[in-house]
Amino acid sequence: MKRPSAPFFAPAEQGGATGQLPPEGGGERVGERVAAAQRQIAAAGSPATARLDAQVLLAHLLGVERSWLFACPELRLSPEQIAQYSALIARRCRHEPVAYLTGHREFYGLTLAVDSRVLIPRPETELLVEQVLQAATQAAPRSLTVADVGTGSGAIAVAVAAHAPNTFLYALDNSCEALAVARHNVAQLQLEARVRLVASDLLASLPDPADIVVANLPYVTSTDYPQLDRDVRDYEPPQALVAGPAGLDLIERLLAQLPAHCRAGCLVALEIGYNQGNAVQALVQSSLPGATQFVLRQDYQGHDRIVTFRL
Numbered sequence: 575m576k577r578p579s580a581p582f583f584a585p586a587e588q589g590g591a592t593g594q595l596p597p598e599g600g601g602e603r604v605g606e607r608v609a610a611a612q613r614q615i616a617a618a619g620s621p622a623t624a625r626l627d628a629q630v631l632l633a634h635l636l637g638v639e640r641s642w643l644f645a646c647p648e649l650r651l652s653p654e655q656i657a658q659y660s661a662l663i664a665r666r667c668r669h670e671p672v673a674y675l676t677g678h679r680e681f682y683g684l685t686l687a688v689d690s691r692v693l694i695p696r697p698e699t700e701l702l703v704e705q706v707l708q709a710a711t712q713a714a715p716r717s718l719t720v721a722d723v724g725t726g727s728g729a730i731a732v733a734v735a736a737h738a739p740n741t742f743l744y745a746l747d748n749s750c751e752a753l754a755v756a757r758h759n760v761a762q763l764q765l766e767a768r769v770r771l772v773a774s775d776l777l778a779s780l781p782d783p784a785d786i787v788v789a790n791l792p793y794v795t796s797t798d799y800p801q802l803d804r805d806v807r808d809y810e811p812p813q814a815l816v817a818g819p820a821g822l823d824l825i826e827r828l829l830a831q832l833p834a835h836c837r838a839g840c841l842v843a844l845e846i847g848y849n850q851g852n853a854v855q856a857l858v859q860s861s862l863p864g865a866t867q868f869v870l871r872q873d874y875q876g877h878d879r880i881v882t883f884r885l
């Protein structure tokens with residue numbers, strides 16, 4: 575797995591934001607350079623995102639909004655900026671994800687720092703956040719304890735804390751490296767008073783019983799893993815992705831831990847793989863016969879994605 579040399583926002587010589595607008599006169603025009611970068615990225619195997627990637631990376635380098643590039647295609651880049659941009663494009667052509675190159679990703683309206691210590695938060699996971707926020711809103715003004723198991727960048731925990739003031743979050747992960755990224759995000763968003771980070775094997779070290787358990791745990795099967803897109807397989811942490819032959823090892827272990835860590839009526843909300851709905855329902859029925867209100871929801875593509883039930 576490749577790791578960037580700096581944990582968050584890479585300095586300029588490694589392809590980070592210079593925040594310097596192009597000087598007058600001189601080198602190559604912005605519009606031409608972006609078009610050339612688009613062709614390079616497309617030829618390297620990412621045609622669908624090539625244009626957007628080329629624009630996002632130049633906007634990041636210059637420290638401007640992407641729309642600025644459309645307004646000023648005639649401005650010329652300095653030789654230093656061209657060199658820095660070329661280095662970023664070369665990394666993208668080796669399939670390094672754009673979010674690791676820029677050092678951040680938008681999630682549920684928040685800007686989160688990400689690097690190769692954590693999974694890049696996905697739009698589908700916002701559906702999981704919605705389930706938790708719905709339950710928190712219904713329970714308000716009662717205060718709820720929420721456990722975010724496998725917090726990674728802290729995406730789910732900070733999104734819930736930022737949008738539901740009646741929640742206190744425990745953000746759990748067994749990766750100290752991931753917890754360092756989550757700690758940064760919690761601090762950036764000034765949520766330290768309501769999000770506590772805990773090093774834990776799933777729920778094992780949860781300090782208090784939970785009213786809501788939310789988890790986006792690894793669910794890729796060990797046979798599917800080698801077939802994943804290179805962007806994912808070669809750069810994102812395998813321990814954030816793979817969960818045994820059926821992709822269910824961690825979910826199964828979590829289900830077994832739930833009774834010891836949940837209050838009566840606890841809402842459990844899990845993200846699952848696109849074809850795991852029936853298997854997860856069978857696991858819940860066999861390991862938690864008292865579970866009620868089981869619902870399987872699909873994502874924007876119509877794939878199985880979110881399971882909720884109550885204990």
Ligand SMILES: C[S@@+](CC[C@H](N)C(=O)[O-])C[C@H]1O[C@@H](n2cnc3c(N)ncnc32)[C@H](O)[C@@H]1O
Binds near residue numbers: 695696726749752
């Ligand atoms: C799919 S990522 C999800 C990250 C984040 N919640 C998100 O949705 O973007 C799964 C996370 O689970 C963590 N994890 C894997 N095994 C774990 C375990 N046994 N106990 C706690 N966390 C675990 C990984 O380190 C990783 O951060």
